[in-house]
Amino acid sequence: MARTEEKLHIVMFPWLAFGHLIPNLELAKLIAQKGHNISFVSTPRNIERLPKLSPNLASFIKFVKLPLPKVDKLPENAEATTDVPYDVVQYLKKAYDDLEEPLTRFLESSKVDWLFYDLIPFWAGTVASKLGIKSAFYSICTPPCMGFLGPPSVLMGEDPVRTKLKGFTVTPPWISFPTTVAYRYFEMMRNSDAVSDNDSGISDMYRFGAVIKNCDIVVIRGCTEFEPEWFQVLENIYQKPVLPVGQLINREFEGDEDNITTWQWMKDWLDKQPCGSVVYVAFGSEAKPSQDEVTQIALGLEESKTRFFWVLRVQRGPWDPDVLRLPEGFEERTKGRGIVCTSWAPQLKILSHVAVGGFLTHSGWTSVVEAVQNEKPLILLAFLADQGLNARVLEEKKMGYSVPRDERDGSITSDAIANSIRLVMVEDEGRVYREKIKEVKDLFVNTVRQEKYIDELLHYLSRNLSNC
Incomplete structure (x- = not known):
């Protein structure tokens, strides 16, 4: 019994x-x-x-x-x-x-x-x-x-x-x-x-x-x-x-305010940006882009003319010998329009901010759920493990748009990054992604x-x- x-x-x-x-x-x-x-x-x-x-x-x-x-x-x-x-x-x-x-x-x-x-x-x-x-x-x-x-x-x-x-x-x-x-x-x-x-x-x-x-x-x-x-x-x-x-x-967990000082400067910056104008860029704790991918992403953000908040993990732990670097002069050229954060950032808080209008993501499912929770359309750039399969699901359901890539080696171009961001966040052609993410929210x-x-x-x- x-x-x-x-x-x-x-x-x-x-x-x-x-x-x-x-x-x-x-x-x-x-x-x-x-x-x-x-x-x-x-x-x-x-x-x-x-x-x-x-x-x-x-x-x-x-x-x-x-x-x-x-x-x-x-x-x-x-x-x-x-x-x-x-x-x-x-x-x-x-x-x-x-x-x-x-x-x-x-x-x-x-x-x-x-x-x-x-x-x-x-x-x-x-x-x-x-x-x-x-x-x-x-x-x-x-x-x-x-x-x-x-x-x-x-x-x-x-x-x-x-x-x-x-x-x-x-x-x-x-x-x-x-x-x-x-x-x-x-x-x-x-x-x-x-x-x-x-x-x-x-x-x-x-x-x-x-x-x-x-x-x-x-x-x-x-x-x-x-x-x-x-x-x-x-x-x-x-x-x-x-x-x-x-x-x-x-x-959000109780005690999450341990990092309130860090969040405060981020919030202050986001508060000054127009509603829906910022693309949030983050690839989770597992995915680390190659140096060439980081360069193309950076140049794409620059070309897109879109405001951005990029959480860039420059190395996987202290034993990682390959430290990622931004293109020379990138931060100076985009000063005032974008932020590159190389330390911890409260993703859920950032995604919930009204200034954020899109999410360039690796397609990890926790990030997807947090995006849907906050009605942010997805620009997809999968790197490893199950991320590619997740991206197919999101494409099928019109919840996200995948950045075009070379089919042989998966390489990306700055043009593809810039065009994908503008498509999902600004252009009429991408309206389906902005609307669909709101439609599926109740299922999540x-x-x-x-x-x-x-x-x-x-x-x-x-x-x-x-x-x-």
Whole structure:
């Protein structure tokens, strides 16, 4: 008999990237608001860098710090993808895999109902099963992305549907409806390390397949009303329950005013700009453009004559030897019309400002949700991972326009940047993007629907416990 009257204890074990940690914490907060207990497991430094919880949630969410094991070629104190250059992330995965034993000890010593894990720990489902704990793969990647990547057998290399990179540029056989959702060839060239073995010993694709194969249910960030056909694909290819948790809009954390001085000067500048005149430019914590791309983006912003606020991350952590630089004289030539910020910036606050009229983005889904939340049309410039697939979805739904690129190498020109910004923000031809972003807002920001998803998830979790 199900223990519906009892409060659940859920352990959450996200991957060591803030694009994963934050959506996991958002879901943890929604569950904690219902009175259930969360143990949020990560490394000490990552937990210290997370936004502060509001007092009403602090008693329900316990942070569990597991020190990251030392691994050759991984710098000391590097605990998140944002700390290291892209080619060092494979060693972070190796260290993360070494958390299997300490996580197991924590699970053994705690009364746990469910383990929620991310797409990297291919071993987590097996650990949970051996301990008699139910497990959920919580995907922060969208249903179209996961649906396109396919069933576990394909991901783990057991079904040779995709033997070459070109196999990722066409619609796979398990998708029966017309769609443009597929990688472009240059995107797969940039993602080629995901399908091959790396120094962690396990390819990303194999990891994805194993986490899906070994879990009891799949929990996914998404909304059935926004993408119903993709949820059906997931049900078909996974052959296990797939439960949506909504888009998880970012509600500002209590204690966010720690950086009030930084925000104040930004707000002062934005306050002086005309309504809808500023393009906000930011590419998240993972994507780092090349030096040539930065040069073309800068020259494009200059050519566009548009006001801009650019959050430019010049290096991935202190061990990144390639520090990005702006074109000579760029800041002087655009002085008064634009800001380049190379430190932390409060994205949600910037996007909510009336002066911002468009968002040049990498297509990371958290950024997309924040843009929709604030009705800002999207100019898309994908770089890696799932961003290209996200961009196809946004193009299909007329929520964003992709900057034209060379199909062979993905290179961009300043003209393409300038024209894309003006199209989406100013020209009549881009009115569809400005209007569509407002039309879809209710699918992302409807609190009643969000509550319903969480209630249904918790009902399922309570009804399907191992030790009832």
